[in-house]
Amino acid sequence: MFRQGFDNDKYLKLQSEKIRERISTFGGKLYLEFGGKLFDDFHASRVLPGFAPDSKIKMLIELRDEAEIIIAINTADIEKNKVRSDIGITYDLDVLRLIDAFRGYGLYVGSVVMTRYKENPVAEAFRHKLEALGIKVYRHYGIVGYPYDIPLIASDEGFGKNEYAETSRSLVIVTAPGPGSGKMATCLSQIYHDSKRGIKSGYAKFETFPVWNLSLSHPVNLAYEAATADLADVNMIDPFHLDAYGVKTVNYNRDVEVFPVLRSMLTGILGECPYKSPTDMGVNMAGFAIYDDEAVCAAARQEIIRRYYAALCNLRKGNGSEVEVNKIELLMRQLMIWPDRDRPCVSAALERAEKTGAPAVAVELNDGRIVTGKTSPLLGASAAALLNALKALAGVPKEKDIISEHILKPIQALKTDTLGNHNPRLHTDEVLIALAVSAVYDEAAVRAMEALPLLRNTEVHSTVILAQVDEVTFRKLGMHLSSEPMYQTKKLFHN
Secondary structure, rough: OOOOOEOOOHHHHHHHHHHHHHHHOOOOEEEEOOOOOOOOHHHHHHHOOOOOOHHHHHHHHHOOOOOOEEEEEEEHHHHOOOOOOOEEEEEEHHHHHHHHHHEEEEEEEEEEEEEEOOOOOOHHHHHHHHOOOOEEEEEOOOOOOOOOOHHHHOOOHHHHHOOOOOOOEEEEEEEEEOOHHHHHHHHHHHHHHHHHOOOOEEEEOOOOOOOOOOOOOOOHHHHHHHHHHHOOOOOOOOOOHHHHHHHEEEEEHHHHHHHHHHHHHHHHHHHHOOOOOOOOOOOOHHHHHEEHHHHHHHHHHHHHHHHHHHHHHHHOOOOHHHHHHHHHHHHHHHHHHOHHHHHHHHHHHHHHHHHHHHOOEEOOOOOEEEEEOOOOOOOHHHHHHHHHHHHHHHOOOOOOOOOHHHHHHHHHHHHHHHHOOOOOEEEEHHHHHHHHHOOOOHHHHHHHHOOOOOOOOOEEEEEEOHHHHHHHHHHHOOEEEEEEOOOOOOOOOOO
């Protein structure tokens, strides 16, 4: 059952104030690393119910006249076609999407930095594509011993080998399609090159997770570990902050590991380091905007379960690893989470599938009601569950048909007879189009269409891995999906 627990307006106010305060600390140039997603931050909106996915971009719009953006992407992620699981596109395509989106908000994108660069045909093709589109591209290389060999890192054989990204504004936002893209290293490399050119510059970090003033074992912080299980990230007590202030705060291993590099570099550049800990260098006020901790904890537990199923499905598809699955299993054990007990739509879907002997889907509505959908000659289980959920929300009797067979049958014929599809069952997007047509003359269909916004934040579970079109439709509707790691058929090719 969904309920909010996060005050987004309070968060925006506190976060904006903190960022402006940090910008004023450095009089010349500030590299501001933006962790997570600048917009479309669906992970944050799922684990902090009430958080708006576009919160960060709203703050940047106020600073757009003095800000420019560098997008960092790990070259290895280009080569292996790494996919953003929340929107289903590869990281390299997301770079193009991000540039378009930033420009749409009136923000200036100065360049793209390809980090940990190793020459290969895929990376070179992407670099040439960007340059052909008029986008400046710079290459940053891996450094042996990073982040521990500080003398090498802060030398001409370390950061000095990287290409210097030319910037023209006082505030440089460094962001990326996802974690592990090398945002911090990009900032530090730029500061090193600035110092060589006599330019005074500084660094700060805007990272939503982990939330530094929540406990190490808080479900929100553990949900972040689940989200980054493929990167082997772990949350930990910030030892530098504990030593400097005697206060326990939470950070994550990569920031703790790289802090000595940052501290040594800033000391050499500025004469002293303004930060005593990784926590100091962050500007994260999310923890102060939580007003219902129980609601937030419940949402974070659901996210961990969804991440677990996603890891299992990725493993089944050949894109994941057992290490990732095992790590999330450990997190679930730590919180005493059991999917069939703590995610009601799981047990409901499995029970329906067992009764029908075919794939099934269950939806938990925001008021706690469970509706299910079965596979039939007309509809796939996803489409059936979607229609049943809309009927329940609109107060339409379950036995009432809100889409006539006179509409469904021609669509099936078009799919099989004209377009050559072997499966006549309708997917979720096709059913929604048919529902929209029915709404022209059917009052019940009108009410069902009007109920579509009420699907946002509902929980969905499928007993099989869904077709991409169904996954995308659920995502666009704001429904939170998990799936059993099995395919509906034994075919080798699934699309």
